[in-house]
Amino acid sequence: MARRRRGGGKPTIADVARRAGVGAITVSRALREPDRVSEDLRNQIATAIEELGYVPDRNARALASARDDIVAVLVPSLTNNVFAEVVRGLYDGLGDSHLQLHLGNTHYSGIEEERLLRVFLSQRPSALVVSGIDQTPAARAMLQKAGCPVVQIMETGSNPVDMMIGFSHFEGGRTVTRHLVEMGYRRIGFIGARMDPRSQRRMAGYRAVVEEAGLYDPRLVTTTPTPSSVSLGRELLRHALAKSPDLDAVFCNNDDLALGALFECNRSALAVPGRIGIAGFNDLDMMEVAFPSLTSVRTHRYEIGRRAVAMVRAALSGTRQPEHVVDVGFELKIRESTSRK
Amino acid sequence: MARRRRGGGKPTIADVARRAGVGAITVSRALREPDRVSEDLRNQIATAIEELGYVPDRNARALASARDDIVAVLVPSLTNNVFAEVVRGLYDGLGDSHLQLHLGNTHYSGIEEERLLRVFLSQRPSALVVSGIDQTPAARAMLQKAGCPVVQIMETGSNPVDMMIGFSHFEGGRTVTRHLVEMGYRRIGFIGARMDPRSQRRMAGYRAVVEEAGLYDPRLVTTTPTPSSVSLGRELLRHALAKSPDLDAVFCNNDDLALGALFECNRSALAVPGRIGIAGFNDLDMMEVAFPSLTSVRTHRYEIGRRAVAMVRAALSGTRQPEHVVDVGFELKIRESTSRK
DNA sequence: TTCAAGGATGGTAGCGCTACCATCGTCGAA
DNA sequence: TTCGACGATGGTAGCGCTACCATCCTTGAA
Numbered sequence: 001m002a003r004r005r006r007g008g009g010k011p012t013i014a015d016v017a018r019r020a021g022v023g024a025i026t027v028s029r030a031l032r033e034p035d036r037v038s039e040d041l042r043n044q045i046a047t048a049i050e051e052l053g054y055v056p057d058r059n060a061r062a063l064a065s066a067r068d069d070i071v072a073v074l075v076p077s078l079t080n081n082v083f084a085e086v087v088r089g090l091y092d093g094l095g096d097s098h099l100q101l102h103l104g105n106t107h108y109s110g111i112e113e114e115r116l117l118r119v120f121l122s123q124r125p126s127a128l129v130v131s132g133i134d135q136t137p138a139a140r141a142m143l144q145k146a147g148c149p150v151v152q153i154m155e156t157g158s159n160p161v162d163m164m165i166g167f168s169h170f171e172g173g174r175t176v177t178r179h180l181v182e183m184g185y186r187r188i189g190f191i192g193a194r195m196d197p198r199s200q201r202r203m204a205g206y207r208a209v210v211e212e213a214g215l216y217d218p219r220l221v222t223t224t225p226t227p228s229s230v231s232l233g234r235e236l237l238r239h240a241l242a243k244s245p246d247l248d249a250v251f252c253n254n255d256d257l258a259l260g261a262l263f264e265c266n267r268s269a270l271a272v273p274g275r276i277g278i279a280g281f282n283d284l285d286m287m288e289v290a291f292p293s294l295t296s297v298r299t300h301r302y303e304i305g306r307r308a309v310a311m312v313r314a315a316l317s318g319t320r321q322p323e324h325v326v327d328v329g330f331e332l333k334i335r336e337s338t339s340r341k
Numbered sequence: 342m343a344r345r346r347r348g349g350g351k352p353t354i355a356d357v358a359r360r361a362g363v364g365a366i367t368v369s370r371a372l373r374e375p376d377r378v379s380e381d382l383r384n385q386i387a388t389a390i391e392e393l394g395y396v397p398d399r400n401a402r403a404l405a406s407a408r409d410d411i412v413a414v415l416v417p418s419l420t421n422n423v424f425a426e427v428v429r430g431l432y433d434g435l436g437d438s439h440l441q442l443h444l445g446n447t448h449y450s451g452i453e454e455e456r457l458l459r460v461f462l463s464q465r466p467s468a469l470v471v472s473g474i475d476q477t478p479a480a481r482a483m484l485q486k487a488g489c490p491v492v493q494i495m496e497t498g499s500n501p502v503d504m505m506i507g508f509s510h511f512e513g514g515r516t517v518t519r520h521l522v523e524m525g526y527r528r529i530g531f532i533g534a535r536m537d538p539r540s541q542r543r544m545a546g547y548r549a550v551v552e553e554a555g556l557y558d559p560r561l562v563t564t565t566p567t568p569s570s571v572s573l574g575r576e577l578l579r580h581a582l583a584k585s586p587d588l589d590a591v592f593c594n595n596d597d598l599a600l601g602a603l604f605e606c607n608r609s610a611l612a613v614p615g616r617i618g619i620a621g622f623n624d625l626d627m628m629e630v631a632f633p634s635l636t637s638v639r640t641h642r643y644e645i646g647r648r649a650v651a652m653v654r655a656a657l658s659g660t661r662q663p664e665h666v667v668d669v670g671f672e673l674k675i676r677e678s679t680s681r682k
Numbered sequence: 683t684t685c686a687a688g689g690a691t692g693g694t695a696g697c698g699c700t701a702c703c704a705t706c707g708t709c710g711a712a
Numbered sequence: 713t714t715c716g717a718c719g720a721t722g723g724t725a726g727c728g729c730t731a732c733c734a735t736c737c738t739t740g741a742a
Contacts, residue, residue, distance in 0.1 A: 010465075010488075012728055023692040028730060038690070053486065058463045059403040060728035063697050068400065078428050084420040091419075091446050100460065103444045105432050119441065122399045124351075145394065147351075230627035259627060266632040286571035286600060291607040353698055364722040369700060379720065401698035404727050 011052040020048040072120035089305020127312040149315035165326040173205020185249035189220040191236040192253035193228035233260020249277035292336035352393040361389035413461035430646020468653040490656035506667040514546020526590035530561040532577040533594035534569035574601020590618035633677035
């Protein structure tokens with residue numbers, strides 16, 4: 001694939017040097033540190049590059065300089081809006097640096113994460129960004145030996161491989177649930193899909209509050225390993241109501257489920273928030289617009305992405321800040337869907 | 342960044358060879374063509390690799406073999422669910438090949454696309470996947486000279502750089518609009534955000550039908566260059582109704598807008614589809630679940646991603662199929678939101 | 683005028699890997 | 713028994729670039 005005949009093919013730096021009548025190293029410098037080359041030569045070189053259509057070879061550069069400008073990123077999903085925004089933040093955080101993002105999709109699988117880590121490590125990246133704190137032991141070992149800055153994102157924990165930026169999902173779950181309790185709901189259900197470690201911790205937060213309030217009932221919990229979607233939200237709410245017809249509120253593990261739950265209520269003429277209260281998690285754009293508007297927990301995923309890259313850049317430039325674990329928090333957005341008169 | 346001392350640092354293939362008591366080339370072969378190495382040596386080598394924690398260096402490999410297993414992909418957005426699914430398809434299409442995806446985000450900018458193309462080309466990728474057919478002349482020239490398979494995705498057109506897979510947005514726009522006309526709507530509006538080339542063509546399809554039916558009125562068209570969102574859908578519908586209170590249907594350029602429009606109608610107690618009909622584009626999961634369910638045009642974006650990679654693989658393995666332009670079509674999904682009694 | 687200091691430029695020697703071409707058995711046919 | 717064929721293994725020479733050090737020239741102080 002993309003095979004070139006040995007010796008043949010694209011112009012190299014030597015071709016440019018010859019044409020510009022300078023040494024190869026000067027061309028190399030003109031490209032990387034223009035200040036150190038006189039303007040005359042710089043122009044000649046630029047002309048030669050233009051005429052030849054020269055494109056430097058990153059592989060050769062990386063090999064020779066034993067450095068690479070790649071930041072390898074592992075996320076569990078690209079279709080999940082939450083991670084899509086994290087990635088957007090990562091890109092924006094790059095700014096004018098020469099860093100490049102290399103994305104890997106683990107599909108919520110530890111094994112796959114391990115495999116991708118191996119693949120990416122063979123690129124000798126400048127830095128590694130991984131999602132969550134539940135790496136397999138092997139993956140964690142690889143991260144520790146990577147010899148480059150590592151950032152774990154989306155969660156906080158007490159045992160970072162290197163750096164960490166995120167928030168506490170457990171606290172997030174507690175906060176929403178506490179709100180529902182305070183609003184007077186008594187038969188508060190939980191519906192969750194996929195149930196990755198972060199979902200689990202949100203559910204644990206739910207359970208902690210509900211138990212403390214003496215309202216816990218396992219029949220109020222409905223989960224499935226199936227990936228989350230709006231249609232699944234509808235189904236899960238239906239199941240939940242079938243199991244516990246007296247359900248009077250649901251904490252939906254994410255906003256897609258919440259939207260699906262809302263639609264189900266609309267369709268079944270169950271008044272929201274009168275008959276049933278609904279809360280989601282992440283606070284996607286649509287939550288505020290929905291009718292009724294939906295209570296959710298605003299997570300700062302874009303900011304997490306941006307700041308993760310900032311941390312990487314700081315670490316690479318030697319000015320690594322002291323704090324290795326950053327908690328960006330979250331924000332409960334109370335809206336119509338849980339405001340019982 | 343990620344600098345290693347010359348000579349120092351990670352174990353190399355020579356270290357593995359020494360430890361296993363074999364030649365370097367044999368280690369190389371054991372890794373790439375295990376069949377050609379005896380089982381004894383293969384085991385010794387595997388042990389040595391394990392003990393040393395050896396990870397091959399992709400850069401060196403790419404340089405030495407003048408080949409690289411990277412497929413560079415340029416998409417305009419990663420947060421747009423449509424492209425997120427294309428990317429998912431691309432990943433799934435990879436299967437067991439050794440290809441790796443390298444994602445770039447053009448932010449709907451031709452200039453940025455050009456810049457990224459330059460960056461990616463310096464990696465000498467095995468193949469290139471770009472979105473749409475509206476590359477700048479410079480970008481198109483680079484694609485033509487890339488010397489590797491190129492796939493343009495998401496649209497079809499008559500002048501492919503190399504290969505192409507997608508569908509006609511113009512026809513998509515025509516189809517929805519024709520449906521609205523057939524359902525008896527007479528004051529059919531169009532609302533659109535971002536208005537990238539594909540949106541423009543969908544709008545052109547709308548206009549063609551509406552003009553043919555003698556229903557065209559510029560006041561029925563509401564667009565903005567702002568990126569699309571659910572909340573924007575709500576606003577745009579409000580604007581549209583302010584301009585043309587007799588609006589009786591809207592073709593929303595995408596599903597997010599359609600959902601926002603629906604919520605606005607709910608909130609303003611405008612019956613859907615009785616007072617106003619709503620149609621979207623792309624058919625995201627939520628369209629079917631919404632109440633009322635929303636008419637949309639199902640686009641096969643996941644399939645486009647998968648097949649784009651399949652085309653790349655076929656081209657790379659020499660079995661390039663004859664058809665260079667593939668139209669995967671689309672499917673009108675008629676639902677409650679446009680079914681006037 | 684001399685000479686150290688510093689900027690601009692170039693030559694050489696790899697970076698870690700694989701293509702290419704030996705070399706060295708081993709085995710079966712003659 | 714001999715010899716060619718073939719499979720397994722290894723040595724050498726780069727791939728295109730940059731680190732490192734040498735060289736040359738300019739500049740300004742003594």
